Amino acid sequence: MHAQAVxxxxxxxxxxxxxSCQSAAMRMDPRLDECLDLPSALIIAGVGTVIAPMWPIEEGFAALWTDLFYERLTAGAGVADLAALVREVNHTVRAMSRDSAAERLSALAGGAQDSAAYIRLLAYGQHLERGTEPVFAHPWWWAAFLVYGRGRVLIEEGRSDGKHPRAHP
Incomplete structure (x- = not known):
């Protein structure tokens, strides 16, 4: 598919x-003078901001990080600085205890729509409970995500119908 089509x-x-793992990884095409990556394609397609990991990350960590990100994104209304939000989430996971991470993953598993996701999230949480040091202290974990595009988004107030707040470019 060509960029003009989307x-x-x-x-x-x-x-x-x-x-998903390394969604932001760039691939060089020797026939072109540009890098090809999914975030760039989404920006060309009109997405205001794309947030993606540069290298492979574990599914359980991705679920944990994304849950924290959306929790903070939807916590208030107004203009959200997405780069600052990513830094905040990175700081949170960097300092997170194993028990806290396992507890949050257990809660995520409880909301899983399919049994395979439920089992994987519970297993990842149980794996994290072993050990004593903060599990995500190394930059490999918390430095994976990059912000592409505008970097700011307008979040409207929560709606009376109980749905989540909406974001506007």
């Missing part, structure tokens, strides 16, 4: 958070 088709999407 250009602007996602212009109503303010933020895309990619949590």
């Amino acid at each position: 250009e602007g088709s996602l212009r109503n999407c303010a933020v895309a958070v990619l949590s």
Whole structure:
């Protein structure tokens, strides 16, 4: 697919958070003079901001990080500085105890829509409970995510119908 085919088709999407392993990894194509990566394609398609990991991250960590990110993003209304929010989440996971991470993963597992996700999140949480040092202290964990694009988004107040606040580019 060519960039022109998708250009602007996602212009109503303010933020895309990619949590699969190395979603932001760049690939060089010797036939082109540019790097090819998914965040760039999403920006061309009209997404305001893309947040993605540069290297492979574990599924359980991705779920934990993304849950913390969205919790903070939807905590208030107004203009959100996404780079500052990513730094805040990184600081939180860096200092997080094993027990706290396992507890949060257990809560995420309880909300899983399928049994395979439930089992994987519970198993990852149980794995984290072994050991004493903060599990995510090394930059390998907390420095994976990059912010591409505008970096700011307008979050509207929560709606009376009980749905989450909406983000606007």
